[in-house]
Amino acid sequence: MSGRFIEVEDLGKQYEAAAPGTPPALQSVSLAIEAGEFVAVMGPSGSGKSTFMNLVGLLDTPTGGTYRLNGQNVAGLTTDELAHVRNRVFGFVFQGFNLLKRITASENVALPMVYAGTPGAERRRRAGDLLAKVGLAPYADAMPNRLSGGQQQRVAIARSLANHPQLILADEPTGNLDTQTSAEIMALFTTLNRETGVTILLVTHEHDIAQYANRLIRFKDGLVVHDGAVVHEGAA
């Protein structure tokens, strides 16, 4: 396998619905992310950080540039192959949790495995393990709306880990949570990154949250304006 884990070159996105004359949501971004990194993406609203995240997560298609994943240009993938990558290589954690409301926590965690074709017994076993890992073992049969925001986000994190992903994409995962819970969620991400070596791409607009990462990329007006190691407060 040649090349790096994630490598984007001149990546751009112009929304069709945008008013004429509006600058593209993402102008031109070139960067690489190595396996095992914990990257925080920051920037003000409209800076293109979420657009970047959606493109990397294969939830959206770029209007310019190239994106190589493990050395392969994703532009050539069919929609089924894209679904396969999202299922096996990525795990998503969203600001609004995005759990299915009417099925249990455990069933939510098992859902990516349903699409991976994992047998039922194995799904239930692994969903139980993952919920235990995020500290929610007693809530396996709870409906998501019976859980607190922090608990729901833990369920979402457990779901993102279901198929042993290489990359977790977290879009403002603490945006709806209080400071204490945010710290707990970020500690969970840090542990996952250290112990399993899973790459984490975290979008946030909170400086405190970005501090948990090892590398910080700042976006502004659809361009990368800063890319470097996180200077940990107190460590300097």
Place this chain on the structure above:
Amino acid sequence: MNLLAVLREAARSLNANKMRTFLTMLGMVIGVAAVVLMLAVGTGAQNQVNRAVSSMGSNLLVILSGSTSAGTLRFGSGNAPTLTTGDAEAIASLPNVQAVAPTFPGGAQVAYGINNWGTQVLGVTPEYTSVRDWPVESGDAISETDIRSSTRVALLGATVVEKLFDTEDPVGKTIRIRGQPFQVLGVLRKKGQSLDGRDQDDSILVPITTAQNKLFGNRFPGTVRFVFVQAVSQEATAAAENDITLLLRQRHRIQPDAEDDFTVRNLTQVAEAASATARILSLMLGAIGSISLVVGGIGIMNIMLVSVTERTREIGIRMAIGARQRDVLMQFLLEALMICIVGGVIGIAFGVAGALAIGNAMKIEVAFSAWVMLVAFAVSAATGIFFGFWPARRAAGLRPVEALRHE
């Protein structure tokens, strides 16, 4: 993801959203039940009319003897003793006529054992049962010998049998009509109501000569009250009517400018009118059924469109975590299919139960047709499946990020 897994996912989703599933199914149930019920009642009514029409006998004319007058008082048709057995025999030899059945009716009290019953007694010839399409179900028919000898024998209608005999076989038993003993020759097949709602099975047939000479007496020997004439075909009824009028005017020596002393009535016209009414009725009910189907279809369409469009975000979530387009489509297709099949079956059950209840409460006949159920089911299911599938396909065709943004 294999089909079984998708099926389980669809079932799980339906089970997890009981209210949504129930409401969607309700649209299907109401649409199908309305059509099935409406057409069951309509077809039942049409059947009832059709049976009454065919129970008259086919290609029939009836000739009534003329009216009598006493001074300026004019009595109705059938009162004057102008029609004779001889007239009937002459009519029988006309080319357009298949058979004739002169009839001499009267009312009588009949008794068997401790039971008795007032009914209509018809003096008839052997041809009567074939002309009226009213075969003997058990026992023997009236024969020419019975006519010649004026024997005291009788054929009983189903209602009379019911009133006089409990469980006994009436054939061979002796009943009393106006006190005279009559041997029961046979029992007539059940005929049902006539067009005007009379119970035709509440009658007894006896040889016409017996009725004329022994039962009712006859001041004018050889006369009959009316004659049923069966034409050779439906087209021949008009010609037969004409021939009979000419023949009878001639036989009765009526002057060219004088009125007929008899009336010929073409019963096929009555039958046609009744059939036409029934046809219009069933057409109207068919139209109402079609409207129900359309209205039900719109209901199914609305609820499917809304509930599936509402789930665009869910589709986005499923796609983000790795569902392929076809996994999502198959799931929604199967969900719609399950709702439609279960809803359709319940709808048919409700329609049948409702029609039976109405039939029972209003004492009308209802008739079910597998074809109607199939069409109602197929049209509703096709609507449900299309409008369950189409918005899902639209959502699954979006990029996941767009589907996720949907609120």
